[in-house]
Amino acid sequence: MIVPAVRVTGEIQMRPLVQADAEPLARAYTRNRAHLRPWEPERPEDFFTPAGQAARVGGRLGEQREGRALSLVLADAGRIVGAMTLANIVMGPFRSTDLGYWIDAEYTGRGLATTAVELVCELAGERLGLHRVQASTLVGNLASQRVLGKAGFASIGMAPDYLHIDGAWRDCLLFQRVLNDHRPPL
Template sequence: MATPLAPASLTEAVPLQGGVLIRPAAESDAEALAAAYRRSRDHLRPWEPRRPDSFFTTEGQRARLREQAAEQRAGRVAAWLLTDGEAVVGGLTLSNIVRGPFRNAHLGYWIAAGQLGRGLATAAVRAACQAADGELDLHRLQAGTLAHNTRSQRVLAKSGFERFGRAERYLHIDGAWRDHLLFHRVLNDRHPA
């Protein structure tokens, strides 16, 4: 699997692979992001919380991106989109960023319908790990997958994550509380600043 030429940047677009860029999400992405979610609605349904119809609109995504930007300014989130030309083909977010002695974040990602099997998720996760280590100075990332989501588990394993547990009825996904497998990756052992 190809490794990104450079880590994902918190401020600029970086080539990922196959003409796809990973770049910071911005409010101006609302229309393209809404279109990607509409195209992928059925594909993503089994893996995500139930979404109101407004989530799939430009205005719904604009509001979401504004909220995400505020969280990013506060240092609690880092969000990127994967783009192929003008089209959004995926997204990746580090959320619940915690500083101090923990220096940890939660990793979440999605790939649009029709884009699976290209190695985009693995390349994006690896790039985000580099940014989390280099630019955010985090010690550790963690992620959860539905217990039966073997594709996502393979992405995490190929990206250096190890399984460390199972959480019963962890998140409300597709209309029910679902069990998740928990993974983590230690990025470095630097002393917290």
């Protein structure tokens, strides 16, 4: 699936992940390690290295080739400042996906996440033909909950012990955005 780069805000573009992003991603994750720790799974040390990111990017691109995921990065003049992932893409009568995202600590509070989430939803509905996007946040992640609310997501419930984050099973709030009412192809 070919997805064009799009301008998110100012000089920041959202574009498809490529293998050459491994080293810039390693730098971005290292730079944001403390910022992301409360919201992400525990990471092995090699996650923060170019080699670790090269393996991870290769896996993501394989899922993308199989139509199971779409990985995008947010770049400001070539510097990666965030990522958006549509994972677990399911077609057929379900036509749904799970959204994950993060934004560099230096770029939070500027509306970047909200705009990027809105653009990803537009892409999911118009280019991928999906009906629904689901996202989850830790109960205490109020900033992410605000982003989802501004981007048109509705709360659909709470999932106890949903994700293993920062060393423990955590409760999450679930959100969804219904993108359209198109009938799936037969």
